[in-house]
Amino acid sequence: MRKVQLSPKDLKKINSKRGLMALLTEEPYNVRKSLRYYNYESSLKKLQVELIKLQTWGIANNERIIIIFEGRDAAGKGGAIRRITERINPRHFRIVALPKPTEEERTQWYFQRYVLQFPKAGEIVFFDRSWYNRAVVEPVNGFCTNQEYKIFMNQVNDFERMITESGIRLVKIYMSITKEEQEQRFSEIKSDPLKQWKISPVDERAQELWDVYSLYKTKMFEKTNTKIAPWKIINADKKITARLSAIQYILDSIPYDKKIKV
Numbered sequence: 001m002r003k004v005q006l007s008p009k010d011l012k013k014i015n016s017k018r019g020l021m022a023l024l025t026e027e028p029y030n031v032r033k034s035l036r037y038y039n040y041e042s043s044l045k046k047l048q049v050e051l052i053k054l055q056t057w058g059i060a061n062n063e064r065i066i067i068i069f070e071g072r073d074a075a076g077k078g079g080a081i082r083r084i085t086e087r088i089n090p091r092h093f094r095i096v097a098l099p100k101p102t103e104e105e106r107t108q109w110y111f112q113r114y115v116l117q118f119p120k121a122g123e124i125v126f127f128d129r130s131w132y133n134r135a136v137v138e139p140v141n142g143f144c145t146n147q148e149y150k151i152f153m154n155q156v157n158d159f160e161r162m163i164t165e166s167g168i169r170l171v172k173i174y175m176s177i178t179k180e181e182q183e184q185r186f187s188e189i190k191s192d193p194l195k196q197w198k199i200s201p202v203d204e205r206a207q208e209l210w211d212v213y214s215l216y217k218t219k220m221f222e223k224t225n226t227k228i229a230p231w232k233i234i235n236a237d238k239k240i241t242a243r244l245s246a247i248q249y250i251l252d253s254i255p256y257d258k259k260i261k262v
Contacts (some may be wrong), residue, residue: 023122040240047247048087052106055088055124057256062121067250068130070174072213073203074185076236080175080246081126086180094119097145100143110134110152111159118168131156135220140212141202153223160229170229171253173246174221179210 058065067084069077078097085093096117105113111131119125129137134152138144144152165169177185186203189195206213225231232249236242 004064037240040244043244044247047251048083050251050258051084051088051247052262053260054251054254054256055092055257056260056262058124058254059089059092059122064119064121064166065124065171065254066119066127066168067124067171067173068127068132069173069175069246070129070132070136071236072177072182073206074182074189074198075175075177076239076242077128077175079239080129080173080243083243084247084250088124092122093124093126095126095128110148111155117203129161132220132224135224136213136216137202140209140216141205153219156234157226160224160226161166166229169254171250172229173230173249174231174233175242175246176233177236179207181237182210183207199232
């Protein structure tokens with residue numbers, strides 16, 4: 001067995017309650033992986049404290065905040081949102097993951113059902129996929145016409161300008177993974193009875209349509225990565241690093257009072 005050399009600082013981490021829990025959940029025991037998880041948990045806790053400060057500031061100042069998470073299927077959008085929201089006040093945030101539009105909604109202005117989900121004063125709304133479905137998922141899978149796609153692309157920047165001019169803070173995050181990582185995650189999901197429900201017919205075709213997704217994704221960034229509503233692209237092949245990066249970007253994007261006591 002290869003001997004693992006640990007610094008006194010690392011030994012202290014492993015001998016802590018959190019470190020031992022991380023070590024004992026791995027079979028076979030993996031000290032290096034346990035240390036990485038310990039460091040991740042420590043960093044996550046610090047960032048979550050800052051998220052509480054951000055939310056407290058937002059409530060006190062009647063801020064309205066929208067945070068969009070986009071990305072390929074299995075990119076880790078939901079997992080990132082769960083880590084962001086697990087410590088903040090549940091009465092002042094919502095997670096929105098809309099199903100496919102109803103027949104009635106299909107007759108409405110495309111953005112209408114998303115506007116209905118916008119935050120009230122002191123609230124944060126997280127969109128697990130958003131109006132950007134029409135930029136990538138819908139045209140790739142034939143869920144909208146080419147004319148509907150063109151209208152969306154012509155309107156979306158003006159729509160977001162109106163959002164920000166109304167005083168709503170808009171943060172856009174794209175979780176990016178490689179084709180190989182997506183394939184691996186799909187395999188893991190399919191083999192796990194607790195996660196199999198996550199696989200949809202759209203997911204089943206994601207690998208086959210990879211290059212088409214890439215084409216529409218590139219068009220989306222070229223058109224909608226604007227000064228007033230820029231995209232933050234996060235490499236999400238490593239889930240724990242991506243989650244920390246997403247939280248840090250949110251904290252950097254919103255000028256909350258960092259001196260708030262929690």
